[in-house]
Amino acid sequence: MKDVKGAFGKFQNGYMTSIILLWLKTYVVLRFLFELSVESLLEEVILFISPLSFSILLFTLVRSDKFIKNIIYKALANLLATGVLYANLLYYRFFNDFITLPVVFQTNNFSDLGGSTATLANPFDVFLFVDIIVLTIVSIVSAARKREPKAEVPFKHRSRRFGILIALSIFVVNVGLAYIERPELLTRTFDREMLMKYLGPYNYQMYDVVLQSNTKVKRAFAESSELAPIRSYTEETPHGINAKMFGKAKGKNLILISLESTQSFVINNKVNGKEITPFLNDLIDKSYYFPNFYQQTGQGKTSDSEFLVENSLYGLPSGAVFFTNSQNEYNATPEILGKSGYESAVFHANNKSFWNRNIMYQTLGYDRYFSQEDFNITPEKSIGWGLKDEYLYKQSMKYLDNLKEPFYAKYITLTNHFPFSLEEEDEIVSEWDSNDGVFNRYFTTVSYEDNALKQYFNRLKEKGLYKDSLFVIYGDHNGISDNHTEAMEKYLGKPHTPYRHIQLQRVPLIIHNPGQKGKVMETVSGQIDLKPTILHLLGKHIENDIQFGTDLFAKERKDFTVLRDGSFITDKYIYTEGKCYRKPKGNEVDSKQCQEWKPIAEEELNKSDQVVYGDLLRFLQPYSSNDNVDG
Numbered sequence: 054m055k056d057v058k059g060a061f062g063k064f065q066n067g068y069m070t071s072i073i074l075l076w077l078k079t080y081v082v083l084r085f086l087f088e089l090s091v092e093s094l095l096e097e098v099i100l101f102i103s104p105l106s107f108s109i110l111l112f113t114l115v116r117s118d119k120f121i122k123n124i125i126y127k128a129l130a131n132l133l134a135t136g137v138l139y140a141n142l143l144y145y146r147f148f149n150d151f152i153t154l155p156v157v158f159q160t161n162n163f164s165d166l167g168g169s170t171a172t173l174a175n176p177f178d179v180f181l182f183v184d185i186i187v188l189t190i191v192s193i194v195s196a197a198r199k200r201e202p203k204a205e206v207p208f209k210h211r212s213r214r215f216g217i218l219i220a221l222s223i224f225v226v227n228v229g230l231a232y233i234e235r236p237e238l239l240t241r242t243f244d245r246e247m248l249m250k251y252l253g254p255y256n257y258q259m260y261d262v263v264l265q266s267n268t269k270v271k272r273a274f275a276e277s278s279e280l281a282p283i284r285s286y287t288e289e290t291p292h293g294i295n296a297k298m299f300g301k302a303k304g305k306n307l308i309l310i311s312l313e314s315t316q317s318f319v320i321n322n323k324v325n326g327k328e329i330t331p332f333l334n335d336l337i338d339k340s341y342y343f344p345n346f347y348q349q350t351g352q353g354k355t356s357d358s359e360f361l362v363e364n365s366l367y368g369l370p371s372g373a374v375f376f377t378n379s380q381n382e383y384n385a386t387p388e389i390l391g392k393s394g395y396e397s398a399v400f401h402a403n404n405k406s407f408w409n410r411n412i413m414y415q416t417l418g419y420d421r422y423f424s425q426e427d428f429n430i431t432p433e434k435s436i437g438w439g440l441k442d443e444y445l446y447k448q449s450m451k452y453l454d455n456l457k458e459p460f461y462a463k464y465i466t467l468t469n470h471f472p473f474s475l476e477e478e479d480e481i482v483s484e485w486d487s488n489d490g491v492f493n494r495y496f497t498t499v500s501y502e503d504n505a506l507k508q509y510f511n512r513l514k515e516k517g518l519y520k521d522s523l524f525v526i527y528g529d530h531n532g533i534s535d536n537h538t539e540a541m542e543k544y545l546g547k548p549h550t551p552y553r554h555i556q557l558q559r560v561p562l563i564i565h566n567p568g569q570k571g572k573v574m575e576t577v578s579g580q581i582d583l584k585p586t587i588l589h590l591l592g593k594h595i596e597n598d599i600q601f602g603t604d605l606f607a608k609e610r611k612d613f614t615v616l617r618d619g620s621f622i623t624d625k626y627i628y629t630e631g632k633c634y635r636k637p638k639g640n641e642v643d644s645k646q647c648q649e650w651k652p653i654a655e656e657e658l659n660k661s662d663q664v665v666y667g668d669l670l671r672f673l674q675p676y677s678s679n680d681n682v683d684g
């Protein structure tokens with residue numbers, strides 16, 4: 054009890070008052086001056102408590118027994134915290150985003166901001182600093198009144214420890230509640246807006262510093278000599294070129310469509326007697342279709358798939374590489390195509406800071422990013438995660454019109470995202486009838502996605518853009534997790550085994566070059582293979598690059614692909630959870646059968662991780678491209 058008194062008892066020292074004022078003013082700014090979407094009572098509670106732990110910690114750490122020091126430290130600490138808060142507010146008013154370390158070092162961002170500070174600042178902002186001034190004056194006056202300042206109750210070590218303990222406990226409760234809303238928030242990062250909402254500005258800023266410093270440390274220990282063995286490894290794998298296919302779509306626009314949570318098992322399949330994806334099924338008959346194409350994402354989900362596709366590098370074993378390594382040097386597809394005169398743009402109607410896209414897309418070399426703020430999103434046009442796919446496509450047309458041809462346009466769809474909600478009027482197939490609502494609804498949103506794509510193709514045809522474009526359409530990752538195995542078993546009529554789990558990681562890949570004949574390509578492949586495939590089709594072969602994938606049309610490519618958890622698939626076997634299974638029945642066989650591939654799979658992932666952690670592409674000579682390879 055004495056500790057409680059020691060830590061909090063002396064209001065006149067301004068300890069508690071400072072804590073409460075910083076907490077409350079931060080809350081008010083968070084809640085009313087930033088436009089954070091607070092969607093539930095729990096989110097309200099989290100937002101309310103989020104600045105408290107840091108407030109306690111800060112004033113506990115700086116508290117001193119000496120009157121003058123106490124006054125000065127308290128004021129400086131408050132000024133620092135309020136400064137961070139205010140900097141975020143100004144930054145938000147300009148960029149509609151929060152400060153993260155990489156942008157602090159991008160000088161153009163801050164010079165933009167600096168030039169506009171006068172317009173961004175509001176006279177009422179001064180109230181953010183009023184408490185500091187008032188508290189300081191009150192403390193000085195009360196100090197002056199005391200005859201013997203040293204008679205102040207000393208702030209014992211025990212009391213400081215107690216204050217820290219209270220701060221940590223509140224932090225744990227804060228994070229615990231945040232995890233109820235968003236499991237794995239700290240390991241996967243997700244979105245700056247979410248972090249700000251769930252951690253408060255100070256904890257968020259500290260988290261950001263830890264995350265970015267971790268990356269910097271790993272990078273600092275990397276040396277250019279690490280590059281040679283990795284290059285010789287990636288060059289060992291045949292990066293063949295199919296002479297007949299090379300340049301098949303030369304000069305065309307590239308339209309890449311990431312189908313949210315779309316797995317291959319829905320292709321050419323039915324629900325309640327109706328085709329689930331009639332448009333894709335038709336398109337497949339006029340395209341190259343890859344039934345053995347696997348998703349290779351990790352915790353970064355959609356963003357990992359983007360990373361794999363654009364760079365032919367794997368995402369990381371934990372966290373989202375879009376957050377952890379957004380400042381690396383890459384040779385990504387948009388940058389490469391940009392050097393050949395392509396204008397590149399991404400269309401995705403979500404918060405731009407989700408998966409750190411607004412930062413990462415600059416690094417990857419995109420010219421434009423059309424995000425939530427560029428679309429007209431109304432409740433009628435939205436469902437689940439936001440703008441319905443049909444409006445994403447529809448509203449993108451005017452932007453597409455303004456892109457210089459040839460262009461590279463990437464669409465990231467959203468409607469087929471967990472929990473797969475759809476209004477009845479948008480249902481093309483009806484829900485399936487198991488006990489599992491999520492699984493039943495999945496068919497309706499996949500079918501909606503398929504139909505929206507059909508409308509998009511019609512629009513492109515009307516505009517005359519269809520024939521001049523190469524289409525690459527792929528599923529980003531699985532949508533039905535192992536929480537729905539019972540329904541999946543019932544639907545497929547097959548027991549769920551580790552073998553089946555891997556086979557369910559197949560996502561559709563359709564490469565459509567208008568006018569071509571359809572062909573089913575059985576090669577075992579993954580998202581890692583898309584970059585060389587696309588570039589070769591567009592007639593670009595990149596020297597001086599590190600790519601772990603292989604052109605899907607190359608004659609000498611091996612039937613082999615590795616998933617992020619180390620599982621792998623060959624033409625005959627699947628290896629997962631330490632066991633080897635024979636295709637196509639999935640019976641377990643002696644693990645020796647898979648043995649020869651195991652070290653290759655490990656090496657593949659390790660080498661790619663080494664490239665990313667060490668930012669090794671910065672040591673490469675600038676790439677050269679050879680447009681006239683004839684195989």
Ligand code: GP9
Pocket residue numbers: 353354355356403404407408465470
């Ligand atoms: C978010 C969207 C979905 O912007 O890409 O992300 P996911 O949860 O699928 O990774």
Ligand code: MN
Pocket residue numbers: 313314354355529530
């Ligand atoms: Mn996704």
